[in-house]
Structure formats: structure tokens, C-alpha cells
Amino acid sequence: MTYQFDFSALLPFWRDFADGVWLTLQLSAVSTVLGFVGGALCAIARADGPPWLKRIVGAYVEVIRNTPLLVQIFLVYFGIAVLGLRVDANVAAVLALVVNVVAYTCEIMRAGIESVHKAQIEAAECLGLTRAQIYWHVVLRPAIERVYPALVSQYVLLMLASSICSQISAEELTAVANRIQSDTFRSFETYIVVGLVYLALSFVVRWAFWGFGLLVFTRRRKLGTAL
């Protein structure tokens, strides 16, 4: 192999990479928060809503989980354009990511909610808690705690999957890489560097979630290894 590696060609672009990282983190963070809230609501609707709502949420989850994120992104991005709305690529990207991750969160949360014993709810009813109080204290909090590791994995995957937004010209890390590699003709080096950056990001995100878990779930200071 005679190929001469040259990573120095990428050095002048460090600011671009940093901007890309920043946007990737922003996209991921916003989608994670919205996705979590939406997913939790969907899970509640699916567990306890009226039959028609259960069916709609169920169908939504199935459709999202059985079609690619890329197609969902295309649908949102090109769809919005055809509706005559002018929306920033980043907004379209977040929208698509949220639509996607809500479905996965819903499925994970549902498993958590189902793992809460009926007796727990009965006990809470006997104590005179309201429905909302029961949901928050007895169902959701233990459920979230139980599925937290699965949620973390899902949100790390979401951060990695946000790279797909490069396909609709949201200027996140992968899009930056695509531009720089065509400017420098150092394709292999560019993607190696960006791959390592993503790898580091996935460790950082995991670590941040782990710390967050320690803060929030005071009962389980030992979540550590499972995350």
C-alpha cells in the first residue's frame, strides 16, 4: 500500500468540526428531551388511554419502528417544502428525530410501566392518592428507573443516528465531514477523525447519562455498571 496518510490537511478545519459537534449535540439534546416527554405520554396513553387512542399510538409505534429513519427524514423535510412552509433544515431534522425517538421511547417505557405490579397501584389507591399522583409516584418513577439503561442506549443511538440529518443538509458533524473531505480530498482521514469524534461523543454522552442517573435515582447509587 503506497497511500500516504495526511491528517495535517484537516487541521485548518478544526473550527468547522467543532461547530459540527456543537450542532450534533444540540440536535441530539433537543430530540432527547422532546422524545422522552412525548414517549412517556405515548406510553401512558397506550397503557391507560381510551381504546381508540391505544390503537392509534400502537399503529404509530409500529409504523415508525418498521421504517427507516432516513425515509422519515425525507418525508418530513421534502414534505414540509411541498406544503409551502419554509422551515430550517435543522428544525426539520429535529422534527424527524423526535417523531422517530418518541416511538422507541414509548416502547421502552411501556415495558417499564408493565413491570410495575398491580398491587403497588392498589396500595396507592387505598392511600387515597389521585390518579395523577399515582401515575407520577407509583408508576412512572419506578418505571423510568427500571428502564433507564435501555433509554440511555436508545439516546446514544439517537445521537449517532443524528448523522443521518446530513442527508438533508443540516450542518451537523457528518455534513461538515462530507464538505471537508470534498474540499481536501482527504476522505479516509476525514472519516477516521470524525468516527473517533463520534466514538468520544458516545462515551461522553453515556458518561453524562450515568452521572445524571446517579443524581436522579438516589435509591440506586449503583446504577454504574448497567449503564
Added chain:
Amino acid sequence: MPTFGLGHLWFLVVAAGWTLALSAIAFLGGGLIGFGIALARISDRRWLRAAATAYVQVVQGTPLLILLFMIYFGLAIAGFDQLPALIAAGAGLTVYASGFLGEIWRGCLESVPRTQWEAAECLALTRWQRLTRVILPQAMRIATAPTVGFLVQIVKNTSLASVVGFVELSQAGKLINNSTFQPFTVFIVVAAFYFIICYPLSAWSRGLERRLNVGRR
């Protein structure tokens, strides 16, 4: 401007065939390497375990899109610059699938109780015999449901193969949309194709899992 018609639909049908072909390559290749990774992860040898762990971490910690680019350009540098897009994309997806399947299967292997290894060892079976005659048959029963479930991920993720120039279902949809500009029609039809492929697999996986749980009780 042309509107979405039967010709386009046929184009999508053919592209769906390529999606399936690519999925098959990724599953077979990924399964083969993934099996090796799973074995390495439970090996006696520390360095082998460490190497396999690092491999899994890298594959699972890098976006598939980046993996595809890296392997595509890496192959080009290594002198394989005339590879058909199917092979280049297949190689990328193989690496991706091997990282995840290896980890899924490691979990299945490790869910067989250690006492089974020990009992087989006490019957003087070699390590390979213990694995193939005692552990694997039990692990495979546990592995079918998550493996079929991961098949859905593979099919969906073949949509990213377009970035290395392979025309599968999603890319075909994008091409049609570029000429007709009917994104709703085009991408809903494309999504429907994926759904038709993936939903039965998802349902099958769930069924397998239910049956396994019932069998265990």
C-alpha cells in the same frame, strides 16, 4: 413534470429487491464475523476478549454512515476502487451487523448457566465440544428472537447504502422524488415497502420471544 406512475412503482419494486439482497449480504457476513466476535468475547484469552470488546465498542459507538464512508474510502485506498457499490455497501453493513450481532449473541451465550460449562467439562468434553454440543444448542434457542429483531434493523439501515452510490429502496425514492417532486406519495410508498418487509419480521420476533418466555415458566 412527470407524475408518480406504474413505471416508478416498478422501479421501486426492483430497488426493494436490492434492499433485500443487501440485507442478506449484511446478515450473512455480519453473522459470520459476529459469531467469531461472540466467541472471542467469551474466550479464555484476555487479549482476544479485549480486542473483541474494542471492536464492538468502535462499531457501536460510530454512526453507520461514518462506518460506510470509512470502509468505502478505506477499500479504495487499499486498491479496491473498482468495487461494485453492492460489495462496498455490503462490506460496510457487514461490519455494522457483526458488531451488534456479536454482542447480542455474547449475551445469549452468557445466559446459559456457568454450571452447564462445568458439567460438560467434568465429562471430559473439549472446550470446543462443550461449546458446540452443550452451550450453543441452548444459546441458539434464546438467540432466535433478538436475531430476527435485529434483522429489522439491518433492513432499515440498508437505506444508508445510498451514500456510497448504491441504489436501493430509499435512494430510488429520492431519485423519483427529484423528478416528480411528490414527496408524500413517493416516500409513503417507499415507507410502505419497508413496512411490508419489516413488520412480519418484527411480529415473528415478538412471537418467538413470547413462546420462549412461556417455555421458561
Added chain:
Amino acid sequence: MSAVVKLANVHKSFGPVKVLDGVSFEVGRGEVVAMIGQSGSGKSTALRCINALETIEEGAIEVCGHRIHDDTLDKRALRQDVGIVFQSYNLFPHLTALQNVMLAPTCVKKIGRKEAEALGRDCLARVGLAEKAGHYPEQLSGGQQQRVAIARSLAMRPKVMLFDEVTSALDPQLTGEVLKVMEDLARDGMTMILVTHEMGFARRVANTVIYMRQGRIWESLPGSELANPQTAELRDFVGSGL
């Protein structure tokens, strides 16, 4: 005649805990040795050391000519001479009773299918389960599973059999059928070492009873003498059991 199993000054620790603290004893051909003692006294560990499932830190163990403490030990050769039966049976759930018994003879000794099947059925008959050959472990009672496990070991024609609390997980009425099989084996001249809580069985069948305490052999006596211990500790221990 030389001993089949010989332990000399064996030491073994798990971390800071000394589980075997200078254990020595010998087992002659056709002899039955029962090890008794509280849980944590080191008896199961001693048994596992004999089969090289645990490594020892000091001392020597020799089993049928295999030197367990040697780095060059051929574990597979050892295991062909030594059979072991566990408290939790550890049958292979994906194989029928007969297949469980046939596995090692076909894999390890490479004997033909027909011959192995005949051997397997013979071994199942010895434990009184000839008619259960086609059953899977989950279709059998605990006692039946344990007897299949014994048959599985017997199929390798071991020179020594180790039994690690094989009846501890069983109901009293199922315990009886397993003990009966073991008694038959002893009568047929099998060399056996067993860790057990069944005092009556130890007294009736064992040539020697070893009472383990704090990783040491506290007292060793003929099984028939178990009613008359020399040490106060064994007297207390037996008093609670007999």
C-alpha cells in the same frame, strides 16, 4: 495397595478466607468416604479440588495417578477417570435422558452410536430409569434428574465417583431413591467420595467419615462409629442430625 485418591496437606483460600487449611486423607480402591460438616467448612471445596475444578495453593492431590497440583495436568484425562454429580443435577436441558448419558461416550471416547446407545440404556437401567430414556430433564422429577446425572457419570466408567450434596435439593421421599442408587454403587465396589448431610446414609454406607471444621479435618472415624464421636464438636454436630 496404593490409594486411588490421596490429598496431602492441601491449602486453599478464597481471597482472605482460608477454606482448606492443611487437609490430608487417602481413599483406597472400593472405599466410600463421606465428608460432613457445617456449610462453609470446606468439604465441597475439597471435592472440587479433587476434580481440578478449583486450583490449590499448597500441598498435593493425586487421583488415579493424575497429579492435580501439577501444571502439566491433563484435565481431560483426569475427568475420564473421575465422575462428579452436583447438587443442582446440571443435566443438559436440550438433550433427552438417553442423549445426556450418551454425550460423553460418543464425544470423548468416540464409541459408535449403537454401542453408545446400548451403554446409555444400560446405565439408565442401573439407576432404575430405563423407561425414561426419551424424556427431557424438565419432564422428570428432581430425584429422577439426579439419577440421570449419576447415570451420565457412570457411562464414562469412572474409577472414582464424587457426589457433591446430591440430595440437598430434593424432597425426603425423592432423596431415598437417589441414596438407594448410591448404595447399590457402593456395594458394586465403586470408589466414592461424597459430601452429604445424610448422617444415616453416612453411617450405613461409608467406610470412613471425615468431619470438616474450619477448613481442617476435625475428626475422622469409621462410619459405623459415627454414633460415638471423640470430639465434642462432632458430638454436637451429629447430635443435631441423627
